[in-house]
Amino acid sequence: MTFDDLGLSPKVLSAVNAAGFTTPTDIQAGAIPPALERKDVLGLAQTGSGKTAAFTLPMLTMLEKGRARARMPRSLILEPTRELAAQVHEAFTTLGKEHKLTIALLIGGVSFAEQNANIDRGADVLIATPGRLLDHIERGKLMLHGIEILVIDEADRMLDMGFIPDIERICKLLPITRQTLFFSATMPPEIQRITNQFLHNPAQIEASARSSTAESIEQRLVMAPDDDREKRDKLREVVRAEGEVTNAIIFANRKTTVGVLEKSLLKHKFNAGALHGDMDQFSRLKTLDAFRAGEISYLIASDVAARGLDIPAVSHVFNYDVPVHAEDYVHRIGRTGRAGREGRAITLVKMEEMRAIKAIEELISKTIEWQGGEPSEEDIANARSSRGRGRRSGGRSAGGRSAGGKPKARSKPAEKAERSEAPAKAAKPKSEKPARQRNSAPDKSSERGSDPAGFTQSNMPAFLARPVERA
Secondary structure (H helix, E strand, C coil), rough: CCHHHCCHHHHHHHHHHCCCCCCCCHHHEEEEEEEECCCCCEEEECCCCCCCHHHHHHHHHHHCCCCCCEEECCCCEEECCHHHHHHHHHHHHHHHCCCCCCEEEECCCCCCCHHHHHHHCCCCCCEECCHHHEEEHHHCCCCCCCCCCECCCCHHHHHHHHHHHHHHHHHHHCCCCCCCEEEECCCCCCHHHHHHHCCCCCEECCCCCCCCCCCEEEEEEEEECCHHHHHHHHHHHHHHHHHCCCCCCEECCCCHHHHHHHHHHHHHCCCCECCCCCCCHHHHHHHHHHHHHCCCCEEECCHHHHCCCCCCCEEEEEEECCCCCCHHHHHHCCCCCCHHEEEEEEECCCHHHHHHHHHHHHHHHCCEECCCCCCCCHHHHHHHHHHHHHHHHHHCCCCCCCCCCCECCCCCCHHHHHHHHCHHHHHHHHHHHHHHHHHHCCCHHHHHHHCCCCCCCCCCCCHHHHCCCCC
């Protein structure tokens, strides 16, 4: 099958040929025909399978007729991250070069004034992140009742980032006659519920097994030490052992870890840069452009960038930390081996992360091979038991357990004996202070006994002490 068989317009086919595309991927071949028939589409495909073109190409064909009005876009594409939104904008610019469509990009980190100007001119295609889109709506700068096509891309990532309530709110502002194109790499139960809510009799295209990884990616696990410094040494050892690394993305779970890894790699003469959620938009785009251009060979990133990177020729992915959610593993390693290219994904695993690895293997229905030897069940059990003893002995010596595992009994007489052996000098102030208070305090009970009202000469109010003048 070729793109000529999918029903695309001559202008779109010309742009496709100019871009060097010859054969559609599975998701493109399955999603484009029903999309051109104005049907709702539910597309399930792994990262790097060409989902962007699966909705970009039919949208360009369908939007050739018609004209946008000010503040009333004709189509809306929702993306979870700024990077991914910018890349979809770039795809529309490349593939739509023979069209005279107006494309507006609404993302954070860019001034509202510039974005308002694009909206006021009228947008045929509006690409936005949910938060920034709602900001414009609340300011009264945007109306969505003219939307003909809605695209929800990377829906499972939207779920992970907590955008589902925002999407539900946005969809309530759209006309019910819209066409919805819904794409996701995985299908957790919550996403299944959302599809039932948003889509009407969709054409479901499942280009690959759900939550699967590309066969072109060679996956390996490497045992890592618990100590952070030793773990960084292990990472450098693994990277050097790979030999020729064209470029690589190193994923970490925390942005603080991203910063530490960047300093460590730069110190050891690695050409590295960092990407995390706290960076401003200018710095993020500058770092991404440097990585694409080969000025940076190793990009250390947190999960906020896992879905926002579209760099075709990434040779390696290194997981410094095992991802918290098994689905994130699929998206991380999907940065390499894209469009049928070969790639390698290596994950450093501490003993305490073995359970997370099992969850990943169950999700992808595949056993990941160990590089450098697999730990035995006895090693894993010993590591768990030693960590347990370490935690108990770390801060609970009085009421914890002994080395043999038996609980220690508190010895109250011993505690009293220790108190009694304390120096007399330390106990002296405690015994003298109450004595001084008792000796210095007047005996009010005896004084009150002599006066029914309880007043004495020392505490008598002034208005009672004044002499009474008799007439």
